[in-house]
Amino acid sequence: MSQLKNATRLSVASRAIAAVLGGYALSATATAALSVGLPMSRMDAVITASVLSFLIYSVAVIWAFACATTARAWAGIAIPTLLCGALVWLLGPAS
Amino acid sequence: MNGSLRQSMAWLHTWSGLLLGWLLVAVFVTGTSAYYREEISLWMEPELHQSTASDDTMDLAWQTLGRIAPEARSWDISLPDARNPAVQLRWQPAGEEQPRQGGGRNRGEQAWMDAGSGEVLTPRETRGGHFLYRFHFELYGVPRLWARWLICVATMFMLVAIISGVITHKKIFKDFFTFRPGKGQRSWLDAHNASAVLALPFHFMITYSGLLLFMVMLMPWGIDAAYDGDRRAFFDEAFPRSTEAPGPAGEPADMVAIGPLAAATAARFERPVSRIEVQHPNRENARIRISVEQDVAISGRRRGGSPTQVFQGSSGDLLETIEPREAPTPLMGKVYNVMTNLHLVRFADPLVRLLFFFSGLAGSAMVATGMLLWVSKRTQQLRRQQPGAALKLVNGLNMASITGLLAAIGAYFAANRVLPATLAERSSWEIRVFFLVWLTSLVHGLLRPHRRGWIEQLAVITVLWLALPFLDMVTTDSHLFSAAAWRLGALAGFDLICLLLGALWGYALWRVAKPKPDKRKPARAREPALAEGNA
Numbered sequence: 001m002s003q004l005k006n007a008t009r010l011s012v013a014s015r016a017i018a019a020v021l022g023g024y025a026l027s028a029t030a031t032a033a034l035s036v037g038l039p040m041s042r043m044d045a046v047i048t049a050s051v052l053s054f055l056i057y058s059v060a061v062i063w064a065f066a067c068a069t070t071a072r073a074w075a076g077i078a079i080p081t082l083l084c085g086a087l088v089w090l091l092g093p094a095s
Numbered sequence: 096m097n098g099s100l101r102q103s104m105a106w107l108h109t110w111s112g113l114l115l116g117w118l119l120v121a122v123f124v125t126g127t128s129a130y131y132r133e134e135i136s137l138w139m140e141p142e143l144h145q146s147t148a149s150d151d152t153m154d155l156a157w158q159t160l161g162r163i164a165p166e167a168r169s170w171d172i173s174l175p176d177a178r179n180p181a182v183q184l185r186w187q188p189a190g191e192e193q194p195r196q197g198g199g200r201n202r203g204e205q206a207w208m209d210a211g212s213g214e215v216l217t218p219r220e221t222r223g224g225h226f227l228y229r230f231h232f233e234l235y236g237v238p239r240l241w242a243r244w245l246i247c248v249a250t251m252f253m254l255v256a257i258i259s260g261v262i263t264h265k266k267i268f269k270d271f272f273t274f275r276p277g278k279g280q281r282s283w284l285d286a287h288n289a290s291a292v293l294a295l296p297f298h299f300m301i302t303y304s305g306l307l308l309f310m311v312m313l314m315p316w317g318i319d320a321a322y323d324g325d326r327r328a329f330f331d332e333a334f335p336r337s338t339e340a341p342g343p344a345g346e347p348a349d350m351v352a353i354g355p356l357a358a359a360t361a362a363r364f365e366r367p368v369s370r371i372e373v374q375h376p377n378r379e380n381a382r383i384r385i386s387v388e389q390d391v392a393i394s395g396r397r398r399g400g401s402p403t404q405v406f407q408g409s410s411g412d413l414l415e416t417i418e419p420r421e422a423p424t425p426l427m428g429k430v431y432n433v434m435t436n437l438h439l440v441r442f443a444d445p446l447v448r449l450l451f452f453f454s455g456l457a458g459s460a461m462v463a464t465g466m467l468l469w470v471s472k473r474t475q476q477l478r479r480q481q482p483g484a485a486l487k488l489v490n491g492l493n494m495a496s497i498t499g500l501l502a503a504i505g506a507y508f509a510a511n512r513v514l515p516a517t518l519a520e521r522s523s524w525e526i527r528v529f530f531l532v533w534l535t536s537l538v539h540g541l542l543r544p545h546r547r548g549w550i551e552q553l554a555v556i557t558v559l560w561l562a563l564p565f566l567d568m569v570t571t572d573s574h575l576f577s578a579a580a581w582r583l584g585a586l587a588g589f590d591l592i593c594l595l596l597g598a599l600w601g602y603a604l605w606r607v608a609k610p611k612p613d614k615r616k617p618a619r620a621r622e623p624a625l626a627e628g629n630a
Binding site for chain 2: 027028029031032033034035036040042043044045046047048049050051052053054057058061063064065079
């Protein structure tokens with residue numbers, strides 16, 4: 001019983017970190033990637049990306065707590081974050 | 096965590112809501128008051144109430160500034176409008192250069208003028224509605240940046256609580272029409288659902304736009320990526336400014352009368368003049384900028400200027416006519432503009448403002464009932480056991496954040512009327528009263544038994560809020576039974592809203608204080624179990 005409780009606690013703590021810190025990392029990299037990647041003027045791209053960033057954050061938080069397993073919760077946030085990071089690195093500042 | 100989506104969302108809703116719920120109540124309540132911050136400020140400055148605009152108001156302002164600030168580098172006159180009867184005069188004193196260190200704008204000197212007589216008015220020192228408005232996004236006495244981040248984190252929690260709450264809630268419309276009063280926890284659940292669903296679009300809008308207003312602080316990474324870390328370049332592009340630095344003052348020269356110029360501008364834009372700015376007044380190179388009220392298109396640019404005409408001060412020649420143009424905006428830019436314009440109610444319609452005020456009250460009620468529900472549910476789970484320290488703490492904090500804050504706001508208003516008008520550091524004393532009352536209610540809430548504590552605090556706020564209009568009668572000439580209060584709708588409205596809210600607290604008191612029906616009455620089998628809803 002207490003073991004189960006500890007496992008749950010650990011899972012909640014892990015998901016909370018994935019949601020709060022991982023979610024911020026994901027929305028930050030996604031905002032950066034959209035800002036350099038969207039086919040608009042750079043100011044419009046920045047505004048579009050930044051307005052959407054909080055929606056991305058909320059989806060990440062919901063995802064972190066809705067997933068069946070903690071591992072999937074982490075993977076669903078870490079992989080897109082890395083992809084977006086790679087995109088920013090590839091595209092660079094569009095100036 | 097291993098259950099269905101709905102269960103995990105119910106869990107997320109409960110905990111994201113509770114963790115920063117106390118802060119959110121304070122943000123919601125003080126933010127709601129901010130819809131009427133100008134009206135609150137006016138109410139708190141009774142010395143301005145007798146001012147009445149006339150045809151001579153502009154000439155009087157012209158003469159008054161010429162008398163009290165003839166040597167100023169610039170003048171700035173804000174004329175009376177529907178929300179303010181007095182004239183606000185501001186000027187930059189001559190001499191020193193415009194210091195702008197620390198990023199803050201140098202506001203220079205300011206004075207209030209009676210719009211009818213031209214007399215300079217000295218209202219009692221108060222922070223007015225501005226204090227509550229500032230509190231709702233930067234608290235008080237905390238480093239500004241920290242406070243803003245803390246509130247934005249709470250806002251993000253709120254957004255998560257709203258989304259997870261909606262997912263949790265499968266019968267969103269059916270439950271909206273369900274109210275089971277007098278049933279303890281179930282009634283709190285119904286009240287929570289009703290206040291949430293009733294104004295759901297408002298709650299979502301106010302939360303999301305709250306984040307958008309701090310977008311650059313919270314999410315600068317898009318700017319950094321696209322502009323290679325040069326944020327200044329982004330701002331220059333996003334908010335182009337055409338501020339040419341004013342040259343040195345010329346030789347002294349008389350200016351033409353303001354009346355005909357203002358009449359020309361009013362006729363040109365077919366709207367009354369709201370503001371007059373003068374650069375180098377009483378000099379040969381004086382420039383007079385006359386603006387009319389801005390027509391705020393809801394998706395328009397946030398910082399769009401008002402229609403303005405610029406005149407040469409010594410000759411009265413028209414130099415320039417400036418009409419704000421609608422700049423092409425991308426879809427998300429429009430979303431940003433609409434959301435932030437809604438958050439700041441940047442349109443003057445009084446009915447819309449009132450609707451937003453009530454939506455804000457519904458939002459406050461939603462957060463408050465959510466937290467009461469948390470306590471109620473856990474109290475019921477305990478059955479006859481003594482509530483633990485954690486539950487007591489949550490309950491005490493609930494009391495302080497709900498009734499305590501209302502007591503503090505009521506006391507802040509009362510202090511404005513009771514403290515002597517000439518007291519030194521008067522505006523600080525009003526704020527001290529606010530925090531002392533709030534602190535007292537926290538201590539009281541933690542010490543008193545659960546139900547007694549609520550009854551006592553509800554009694555205090557009922558008496559306090561109902562007493563405000565009467566206090567007004569004793570201490571000012573612009574109370575509910577005076578012509579001035581009705582001439583300026585804001586003043587009568589303030590007193591009426593105090594009475595209305597006081598009656599509401601009285602109703603809550605009556606409900607809580609009423610002897611409870613037998614609690615062990617078996618629940619009817621058809622009633623849905625609680626786990627089905629949220630919490």
